Amino acid sequence: MKTCHSHDELIHIYLDGDATKEQKEELYAHLQSCPSCREHLQELKKSIAFIQSSSHIEAPEGFTAGVMAKLPKTKKTAKWKL
Amino acid sequence: MDSLTNRLIADIKQGDEQAFAELVDLYKDKVYQVAYRMVGHVHEAQDIAQEAFLRAYTNLDKFDTTRKFSTWLFRITTNVSIDRLRKRKPDMHLQDAVKGMEEVTYESQLAATDELPEDQVVKMELQEWIQSEINQLPIKYRTAIVLKYLEDLSLKEISEIMDMPVATVKTRIHRGREALRKRMRHL
Numbered sequence: 001m002k003t004c005h006s007h008d009e010l011i012h013i014y015l016d017g018d019a020t021k022e023q024k025e026e027l028y029a030h031l032q033s034c035p036s037c038r039e040h041l042q043e044l045k046k047s048i049a050f051i052q053s054s055s056h057i058e059a060p061e062g063f064t065a066g067v068m069a070k071l072p073k074t075k076k077t078a079k080w081k082l
Numbered sequence: 083m084d085s086l087t088n089r090l091i092a093d094i095k096q097g098d099e100q101a102f103a104e105l106v107d108l109y110k111d112k113v114y115q116v117a118y119r120m121v122g123h124v125h126e127a128q129d130i131a132q133e134a135f136l137r138a139y140t141n142l143d144k145f146d147t148t149r150k151f152s153t154w155l156f157r158i159t160t161n162v163s164i165d166r167l168r169k170r171k172p173d174m175h176l177q178d179a180v181k182g183m184e185e186v187t188y189e190s191q192l193a194a195t196d197e198l199p200e201d202q203v204v205k206m207e208l209q210e211w212i213q214s215e216i217n218q219l220p221i222k223y224r225t226a227i228v229l230k231y232l233e234d235l236s237l238k239e240i241s242e243i244m245d246m247p248v249a250t251v252k253t254r255i256h257r258g259r260e261a262l263r264k265r266m267r268h269l
Contacts, residue, residue, distance in 0.1 A: 012252075012255075012256040012259070015259070016237075016252060016255070040263075043263045043266070043267045044259050044260075044263050046263075046266065047259060047262040047263045047266050048231060048259065048262075050212065050215070050262075050266065051212060051215070051216070051227065051231045051232065051262065052231050052232075053208065053212065054119075054209060054212040054213070054232060055205070055209055056111075056115065057111075057114065057115050057118055058111045058114070058115075059110035059111050059113070059114035059128075059131065060114075060124070060128055063106070063110050063114065063128065063131070063132070064103055064106045064107050064110060066128075066132055067103075067106050067132050067135045067136065068099070068102070068103050068106070070132065070136055071099065071102070071136070071139060072136075072139075072140065
């Protein structure tokens with residue numbers, strides 16, 4: 001298969017959801033006849049789906065206490081101590 | 083901006099440390115997740131997330147309360163993450179990342195569900211694999227890809243966090259997508 005780069009930019013505009021109606025029509029028409037660009041788009045979609053399948057993670061136990069223990073001492077506290 | 087965050091920030095400025103603890107509780111998972119996705123290492127992510135909150139605390143007067151707090155906090159978090167990545171010794175990086183990943187996915191899976199153990203194993207491997215692909219991305223594309231596809235933020239918000247025009251963010255997302263594709267296309 002011959003590698004085609006003629007629509008690379010448009011493919012990304014399309015993936016961003018920024019393609020106008022005309023741009024979409026142009027892209028769809030090109031994809032009909034170009035297996036290279038079809039594959040390119042398909043691979044990009046697969047990569048995005050893969051990255052998006054990652055789980056949410058949570059902060060470890062005791063995280064907030066750890067932050068609070070490192071807070072700089074306020075001037076107010078210092079005065080109280082005197 | 084939401085009123086709870088606003089109220090907490092006002093209280094913190096009055097010297098109320100408990101209000102800051104509440105603010106940390108509210109945002110810790112988001113901040114930790116961004117840090118982890120950026121560096122791929124649990125201990126380092128915890129360190130970065132803590133530092134991000136400490137910087138937020140000491141610089142709270144500089145935060146413009148008409149803006150979204152999470153945007154400002156994410157900006158601090160990504161900046162701290164990028165600083166760490168740049169300081170990292172290149173030969174340490176891969177091993178550490180792998181070690182860190184096993185840990186986080188194991189812990190998060192344990193906490194998560196009542197899935198069958200086999201399902202958990204498959205999922206853990208997938209999660210490690212995803213993070214290892216993210217770790218391979220150049221830093222400047224990584225930030226954009228993490229914020230866009232893992233945090234699901236708008237381009238406008240990403241442009242504020244990265245402090246660059248939307249057009250530049252788009253270019254980085256395009257290149258990041260291409261970099262991911264090139265690594266994954268033969269699978």
